């Protein structure tokens with residue numbers, strides 16, 4: 001029984017890495033000009049120290065769409081992130097969408113590139129700032145060689161630069 005379970009988990013892990021990553025910019029009608037490609041790991045960055053994602057600026061209410069295929073693990077309110085959607089995507093990567101105005105998905109829903117999951121807003125600690133989508137990508141399986149000597153650089157084993165990823 002335990003052996004079968006171990007095999008199942010192993011198979012699921014491998015499948016997670018084999019699923020191809022289909023990619024789209026996670027704000028409808030946005031382009032690469034709508035974020036600063038140097039904003040990943042920008043510092044100082046409030047209580048977070050460094051900026052572990054990118055901010056895609058758009059009008060309030062513009063659709064936020066899933067950047068890739070996945071399954072929603074969280075859809076709700078967090079203090080810093082405001083209205084937040086978290087999805088598990090291919091390669092065991094977590095996709096984090098924050099400061100939403102509205103959430104238009106729910107836990108365990110399947111998502112795919114371009115599918116609406118909410119709208120651009122200024123919730124959480126984006127209050128008073130221009131509406132934007134904060135987008136982060138986090139590896140569940142760290143790659144230690146991605147770490148470097150920058151501030152909190154060891155966390156780069158987990159955080160992927162969404163600007164580089166979207167530009168592939």
Ligand SMILES: [Zn+2]
Nearest residue numbers: 053054055134
């Ligand atoms: Zn941000």
